[in-house]
Amino acid sequence: MSDNLKVVENATCTFCGCVCDDMNLTVDVDEHRITKAENACILGKAWFREHGIEQRPFALIDGHEATTEAGVEEAAQILARARFPMIYGLSDTTCEAQRVAVGLADMLGGTIDTTTSVCHGPSGIAFQGVGESTASLGELKNRADMIVFWGGNPAEAHPRLFSRYAVTPKGMYIPNGRKDRTIVLVDVRRTASTPAADIFVQVKPRSDFEVLWALRALVKGRKVDPSIERRTGVSLAVLEDLVARMKRCNYGAFLFGMGLTMNRGRHFNSAALLALATDLNQFTHWVAKPVRGHGNVTGADNVVSWQTGFPFGVNFSRGYPRFNPGEFTTVDVLARGDADAALIIASDPASNFPKPAIEHLKRIPVIVLDPKATLTSRLARVAFTTATYGINVTGTVYRMDDVALTLRPAFPSPYPSDEQVLTAIRDRVRVLLGGNRLPAGAAPIAPAVAAAS
Amino acid sequence: MPEMMTLIGGRTSKQGTSLTHGKLDGEYLEVTSTVEMNVEDMARLGLKNGSRVKLRTPEGEAVLKCKGRETKDLPRGILFLAYGPLSSQLMAGDTAGTGMPISKNLDVEVEPVPDQAGP
Amino acid sequence: MGSPLRIVNGRVYDPANGVNGVVRDVCVRDGKIVDDVPPDAKRIDATGLVVMPGGVDIHCHIAGPKVNLARKVQPETHRDDVQLRTRVTRSGTGGTVPSTFATGYRYATLGYTTAMEAAVPPLGARHTLEEFHDTPVIDKGFFVLVGNNLLLYRLLQEGRLEEFRHALAWWLTVTKAYAPKLVNPGGDEMWKGQRNANITALDDKIGAFDLTPRRVIAAFIEAANALGLPHPVHIHCNNLGHTGNVETTLETMRLAEGRRAHMAHIQFHSYGAVAGKSRSNPTSRARDIAEYVNTHPNISADVGAVMFGHSTSMTADAPLAYMLYRIAGGKWVNADTENESGCGIVPFTYQDQVYTNALQWAIGLELFLLSEDPWRMVFSTDHPNGGSFMTYPRLIRLLMDSEFRKQQMAQVNQKALDHTSLRDLQGREYSLYEIAIITRAGPARLLGLTAKGHLGVGADADITLYEEDDDKEKMFAAPRYVIKDGELIVEDHEFRDDHGGRVLHVAPAYDAKIEQVIEPFFEDYYTIRFANYAVDDRYLSHHQVIPTAAPAAAATPAGAARP
Incomplete structure (x- = not known):
C-alpha cells in the first residue's frame, strides 16, 4: 500500500440492483485500487x-x-457484414453506453x-399484462409496516435491502424500524x-401460482378449499391469517425474486403477485417490486x-x-441458431446460458x-478490455x-469505457453502411418497375 | 439406479463475491460446482459431504460435489446449486416463448459417482 | 446554425407582432429571425403557404419515469403505429405514448418545436433529462412536482415561509426544472399514508400535517410570484374529474387574489352536478369557468380538451388514476415517490356515445368558444390524457370549422350535449390568427419564453410553413416545411436532417443556507444521499436558462456531483 490515499465520499456501488450510493x-x-469501502455489504x-487495474x-x-x-475496425466489419447481428448484455454498464x-x-x-430476458423478463411481460x-425504496423505509418477500434470498443476493431500505430502517411513519413492521x-x-422474517411460509416447489391465486380469492372474499394445503404445502389457516394481516396494515409491500420468474409459470407467477397487490388496494395501500439483480439492469429496461x-x-x-419474447430474446435467437454475429456487453x-x-x-x-x-471473452473473435463503470468511469x-x-x-483506468468503444464501433459502422441501414424494399426508386423486372 | 430430484438454481453471497474476483479460477468454480442436498437423502444414497454426484437432464449432465443441509432448511428431494457453468450444462434452450429458460425446479436424475471416477 | 435563409411570398401569421395574414418575407440567420439576409441567401418560395412560428405545447406528458412506465405497459399500442428509421433519423413506435424519438419527430411533423413536460417528481429529474436527450428536434422543459412535497409541507406547517421560498427555489434549480407544479395538493399524502384516501375539499386536513390544500396552494402562488419565475405556479386542482368539482376550481382561482397562476387542463375541472342530487352525472359549468378566466387577467389556463379514441391517463394524481382504473378495468400502474409524489397510469378510451365522455369533449370545445382572450385560454389535450398530440389537427378543425363541428356533434351522446351550451355557440369560429395565438404566441407568452411563439427580429428561428387548405385538419397535420433553430428539418414533408433541441430551465437564486435545512431531512427520510441528489450540467447538453425577475443563481450548487 502506498501513502497516496484519497477518499471518495457518496460513491455508488453497482454490484446489485440496490445501487447503494453511500x-x-x-x-x-498509486496502486490503482480501493483499499476500503465503508458502508458496503x-x-x-x-x-x-x-x-x-489488471x-x-x-x-x-x-x-x-x-x-x-484495431478491435473497433474488426468489430465494425463483422457487424456491418452480419445479416442477423445480436446485441446482448448491458446490465452492468452505464445508460450512456446502453443508449x-x-x-x-x-x-x-x-x-x-x-x-432482463433471463432475470425479471417474465415480470416485465407480466407488467405489460x-x-x-x-414505489421508490424510500416509501418502504418511511411507510411500509408489512413486507412480504417472495421467492428470493436478499440476505445473500441483496444484503442491504434489509438494512438500508426495507426491514430494519426507521422512517417517517415507522419510528421504531424493525419493531413497527411485520x-x-x-x-x-x-x-x-x-x-429475518416474523412469518416463514414454506411452499412446495412449483406451487407459487396456486398460493397466490388462493390469496387473491381470499382477498376478494371467495371460498378456498382446505385441500390447498395438499397441493401447496400451505394450510388454509395460514393463508387466511396472511390475508387478514394484509388488509389490516397501513402500507404493504411485496418484494419478489426469481423464485417466481425462473420457475414453471414464469410471467403467470409474476402477474399473479402483481394482481394480488392491485386487488389489495381496495382495502389499504399495497405495492409490489421485483428485486432486480445487476447494478444497472433497471437502466437497461428504461x-x-x-x-x-x-x-x-x-x-x-x-x-x-x-418486440416478441421467445423470438427476439437472446437464448432463443442463439438456441435456434439464428444470429450470425453477437456483440456482448458486460455479460457472460x-x-x-443453457447449453444449446x-x-x-x-x-x-x-x-x-x-x-x-470471462468464458465468453475466451470464445470471442474480438475481446475488448474496458473500464469498470462506477469504479473508473462515471455515467x-x-x-x-x-x-x-x-x-x-x-480512480482512472487506462482502458476505454464501454460507451467509448461502442461509440467508435457505431461511427465506423455508419461509415461502412452510409448511414442507417434501410430494410430491403423500404425506399424503392421506381417501385412498380422494379417489381416487374 | 438414478433417482429423480428437483434442482433449484440460485445465487449465494459466495458466488457473488467470488465472481467479482474472476470467473476463470478458484473459489467461483468451487462454489458453482457444489450442490446442496438434504442430509437424509444423502444418507440413503450413501453420500457424505464432499462426495461426488452426477446430475443428468435430457440436455446434459454435470458432476458436482455435494454438501448436506438439514430437512428444515432443505426438504427431501430438493437440490440447490449456485448458478455457473455447471448449472448451464443442465438447462434446456426452450423458453416457452418468454425468453427465460427454466433454471429453477428442474427435474434431474441423481446418481452417486464412485470416488475414483470423479474429475 | 445553418446558412442564411429567406422565406418569400408566404402569408405570415405572427400575432405577437400584430401580423395577421400579411404576405411578407421572413429572414433567418444563425438560428434567429433577422431583418435581412444577403441576396445570395437560400430562398424558400412560400407562395400559397401559411407561415407561423413553431408550435408551443404548454402542457403535455412526453418524458420521465411515469411516461416510460406508460410506454412499457402498452406494447399493444406500439405494434401497429411504427416510426420507420430513415438514413438520418431513428426509428421508434407510437400509440398514445410514443418512444422518445417518435415523440420528437412527430411533434416536428405537426409544426411544433417546443413542448413542456408537465409533471416530474424531483427524484425523476435526471431520468427526464436523459429522455430529453433522446427526444429530437423540439426544445423542451419540465414542471417539477412540489405540491405533495413533505419537507415543503413541514416548513409551511411551521410557518417558515422565507425558508419555504428558498427551498422551492433550490428544488427548481437543482432539478433543472422550468416551473413549479401542484397536482391535487395533499392528495398523494392521503393516498399513500391514509389507506388510499383522497382530498375532497380545499379545507380538508392533509393526513398527519396541520395543513390544508387551501394553505398549500396559497403559499405556492405567493412564493412563485415572489421568485419572479417566467411561468407562475402551474396548478392541477383538487377533485379532478369529479362531479361538481367546479366549486373547488373557482375557489382555487380566487386564492390567487390577483397574483399570477396557471390552471392546467381546466376542462377536467369544470363539472357541475344536478341540483338536489347527491350522486349524479356531471354537467357542464364551462360558462362559469370561462367567465372567471375572462374577467381575471392574472389567471391563465390550458383547456385539456378530450378527443374521442385512445388515450392514456397518466398523472401524479394517484387517487384519480385509481378511480379511473375502477371505471375502466384493465391495467393500472401506481408509483409512489418518497417524500415527493404519487403517480397513476390507466389506458383509457373516450367514447362518443358515453355520456360523461361526450360531456367532457363538449366542455373542452365550450371553453375555447366562450373564451374572450385567446392569449390566456390556450390549446392542450393534456397529451396523452385527453388524447394524443396527434389529434391536434382535428381539434383545430373543430374550432375553425363550425360545419364540421356540427357534423361531429350529431354523432355524440345527445343527452350530454343537452347539459352544455355547445349548440348555442355555432356562430363562433377561430381564425388562423387566433389559432396562431392559442397554439404558439399565447403559450410562449404564458411560459415567459420571449424568443418563442413569434417571428420578430431576435426570435428563435422556429418556423412552420403549412399549405393553405379548406380542410384545416389536413392543413395542420403535415406542414411542408419545418425550420428549427434556422435548420431546415422537414422539407416537402420529408426529414432532411436530425436535430437535438434544447433543454429550457430556470435557476432562481436561493440562500445557500437552505441546504442546511434540507440535508438533515434527506439523512432521515430519503434513500439517496443529499450529495447525489442535485442534477449536474452534464445532463443538459444544449440548454438555455430562462431568467427570473430576481437574480438567477450564479453556479451549480455545492451539492451537485461533478464527474
Missing part, C-alpha cells in the same frame, strides 16, 4: 476490492493482442436484448434470509423502453422496433466488452426502483 471509498491512488466490499491487452483479435482501434448500443442495433437493423403498483418470507427452502417502446428483446430488421452468457445457446455462440463471430476475462445507473443516480468514479 459508499465512502478509500483509494490507493459483503458483495460490495468484494466488488470494490477486486476491481483494480494487466490485460486492450483488445484481443482471435486471441492475439491488438489495439482498441449507444440501442442506436447501433437500430442502425444495423439488428436485434437487441438485455440480461396487468400493470403494477410500485416481515413475511415465502420460499421453497430455508435460506439465510429466513431468520433506455430500451424509451428508445423503442419495449423493455427487452427488440428486433429492428423491418426498419422499426418489434457462456457461463450461465452456448454451443451456437461458439460457432459465430462474437465481440465482447468486459473489464475482466448514469438506475436503482431497482427506477431512481437514476450519477456515478462517482474512484
Whole structure:
C-alpha cells in the first residue's frame, strides 16, 4: 500500500440492483485500487476490492493482442457484414453506453436484448399484462409496516435491502424500524434470509401460482378449499391469517425474486403477485417490486423502453422496433441458431446460458466488452478490455426502483469505457453502411418497375 | 439406479463475491460446482459431504460435489446449486416463448459417482 | 446554425407582432429571425403557404419515469403505429405514448418545436433529462412536482415561509426544472399514508400535517410570484374529474387574489352536478369557468380538451388514476415517490356515445368558444390524457370549422350535449390568427419564453410553413416545411436532417443556507444521499436558462456531483 490515499465520499456501488450510493471509498491512488469501502455489504466490499487495474491487452483479435482501434475496425466489419447481428448484455454498464448500443442495433437493423430476458423478463411481460403498483425504496423505509418477500434470498443476493431500505430502517411513519413492521418470507427452502422474517411460509416447489391465486380469492372474499394445503404445502389457516394481516396494515409491500420468474409459470407467477397487490388496494395501500439483480439492469429496461417502446428483446430488421419474447430474446435467437454475429456487453452468457445457446455462440463471430476475462471473452473473435463503470468511469445507473443516480468514479483506468468503444464501433459502422441501414424494399426508386423486372 | 430430484438454481453471497474476483479460477468454480442436498437423502444414497454426484437432464449432465443441509432448511428431494457453468450444462434452450429458460425446479436424475471416477 | 435563409411570398401569421395574414418575407440567420439576409441567401418560395412560428405545447406528458412506465405497459399500442428509421433519423413506435424519438419527430411533423413536460417528481429529474436527450428536434422543459412535497409541507406547517421560498427555489434549480407544479395538493399524502384516501375539499386536513390544500396552494402562488419565475405556479386542482368539482376550481382561482397562476387542463375541472342530487352525472359549468378566466387577467389556463379514441391517463394524481382504473378495468400502474409524489397510469378510451365522455369533449370545445382572450385560454389535450398530440389537427378543425363541428356533434351522446351550451355557440369560429395565438404566441407568452411563439427580429428561428387548405385538419397535420433553430428539418414533408433541441430551465437564486435545512431531512427520510441528489450540467447538453425577475443563481450548487 502506498501513502497516496484519497477518499471518495457518496460513491455508488453497482454490484446489485440496490445501487447503494453511500459508499465512502478509500483509494490507493498509486496502486490503482480501493483499499476500503465503508458502508458496503459483503458483495460490495468484494466488488470494490477486486476491481483494480489488471494487466490485460486492450483488445484481443482471435486471441492475439491488438489495439482498441484495431478491435473497433474488426468489430465494425463483422457487424456491418452480419445479416442477423445480436446485441446482448448491458446490465452492468452505464445508460450512456446502453443508449449507444440501442442506436447501433437500430442502425444495423439488428436485434437487441438485455440480461432482463433471463432475470425479471417474465415480470416485465407480466407488467405489460396487468400493470403494477410500485414505489421508490424510500416509501418502504418511511411507510411500509408489512413486507412480504417472495421467492428470493436478499440476505445473500441483496444484503442491504434489509438494512438500508426495507426491514430494519426507521422512517417517517415507522419510528421504531424493525419493531413497527411485520416481515413475511415465502420460499421453497430455508435460506439465510429466513431468520429475518416474523412469518416463514414454506411452499412446495412449483406451487407459487396456486398460493397466490388462493390469496387473491381470499382477498376478494371467495371460498378456498382446505385441500390447498395438499397441493401447496400451505394450510388454509395460514393463508387466511396472511390475508387478514394484509388488509389490516397501513402500507404493504411485496418484494419478489426469481423464485417466481425462473420457475414453471414464469410471467403467470409474476402477474399473479402483481394482481394480488392491485386487488389489495381496495382495502389499504399495497405495492409490489421485483428485486432486480445487476447494478444497472433497471437502466437497461428504461433506455430500451424509451428508445423503442419495449423493455427487452427488440428486433429492428423491418426498419422499426418489434418486440416478441421467445423470438427476439437472446437464448432463443442463439438456441435456434439464428444470429450470425453477437456483440456482448458486460455479460457472460457462456457461463450461465443453457447449453444449446452456448454451443451456437461458439460457432459465430462474437465481440465482447468486459473489464475482466470471462468464458465468453475466451470464445470471442474480438475481446475488448474496458473500464469498470462506477469504479473508473462515471455515467448514469438506475436503482431497482427506477431512481437514476450519477456515478462517482474512484480512480482512472487506462482502458476505454464501454460507451467509448461502442461509440467508435457505431461511427465506423455508419461509415461502412452510409448511414442507417434501410430494410430491403423500404425506399424503392421506381417501385412498380422494379417489381416487374 | 438414478433417482429423480428437483434442482433449484440460485445465487449465494459466495458466488457473488467470488465472481467479482474472476470467473476463470478458484473459489467461483468451487462454489458453482457444489450442490446442496438434504442430509437424509444423502444418507440413503450413501453420500457424505464432499462426495461426488452426477446430475443428468435430457440436455446434459454435470458432476458436482455435494454438501448436506438439514430437512428444515432443505426438504427431501430438493437440490440447490449456485448458478455457473455447471448449472448451464443442465438447462434446456426452450423458453416457452418468454425468453427465460427454466433454471429453477428442474427435474434431474441423481446418481452417486464412485470416488475414483470423479474429475 | 445553418446558412442564411429567406422565406418569400408566404402569408405570415405572427400575432405577437400584430401580423395577421400579411404576405411578407421572413429572414433567418444563425438560428434567429433577422431583418435581412444577403441576396445570395437560400430562398424558400412560400407562395400559397401559411407561415407561423413553431408550435408551443404548454402542457403535455412526453418524458420521465411515469411516461416510460406508460410506454412499457402498452406494447399493444406500439405494434401497429411504427416510426420507420430513415438514413438520418431513428426509428421508434407510437400509440398514445410514443418512444422518445417518435415523440420528437412527430411533434416536428405537426409544426411544433417546443413542448413542456408537465409533471416530474424531483427524484425523476435526471431520468427526464436523459429522455430529453433522446427526444429530437423540439426544445423542451419540465414542471417539477412540489405540491405533495413533505419537507415543503413541514416548513409551511411551521410557518417558515422565507425558508419555504428558498427551498422551492433550490428544488427548481437543482432539478433543472422550468416551473413549479401542484397536482391535487395533499392528495398523494392521503393516498399513500391514509389507506388510499383522497382530498375532497380545499379545507380538508392533509393526513398527519396541520395543513390544508387551501394553505398549500396559497403559499405556492405567493412564493412563485415572489421568485419572479417566467411561468407562475402551474396548478392541477383538487377533485379532478369529479362531479361538481367546479366549486373547488373557482375557489382555487380566487386564492390567487390577483397574483399570477396557471390552471392546467381546466376542462377536467369544470363539472357541475344536478341540483338536489347527491350522486349524479356531471354537467357542464364551462360558462362559469370561462367567465372567471375572462374577467381575471392574472389567471391563465390550458383547456385539456378530450378527443374521442385512445388515450392514456397518466398523472401524479394517484387517487384519480385509481378511480379511473375502477371505471375502466384493465391495467393500472401506481408509483409512489418518497417524500415527493404519487403517480397513476390507466389506458383509457373516450367514447362518443358515453355520456360523461361526450360531456367532457363538449366542455373542452365550450371553453375555447366562450373564451374572450385567446392569449390566456390556450390549446392542450393534456397529451396523452385527453388524447394524443396527434389529434391536434382535428381539434383545430373543430374550432375553425363550425360545419364540421356540427357534423361531429350529431354523432355524440345527445343527452350530454343537452347539459352544455355547445349548440348555442355555432356562430363562433377561430381564425388562423387566433389559432396562431392559442397554439404558439399565447403559450410562449404564458411560459415567459420571449424568443418563442413569434417571428420578430431576435426570435428563435422556429418556423412552420403549412399549405393553405379548406380542410384545416389536413392543413395542420403535415406542414411542408419545418425550420428549427434556422435548420431546415422537414422539407416537402420529408426529414432532411436530425436535430437535438434544447433543454429550457430556470435557476432562481436561493440562500445557500437552505441546504442546511434540507440535508438533515434527506439523512432521515430519503434513500439517496443529499450529495447525489442535485442534477449536474452534464445532463443538459444544449440548454438555455430562462431568467427570473430576481437574480438567477450564479453556479451549480455545492451539492451537485461533478464527474
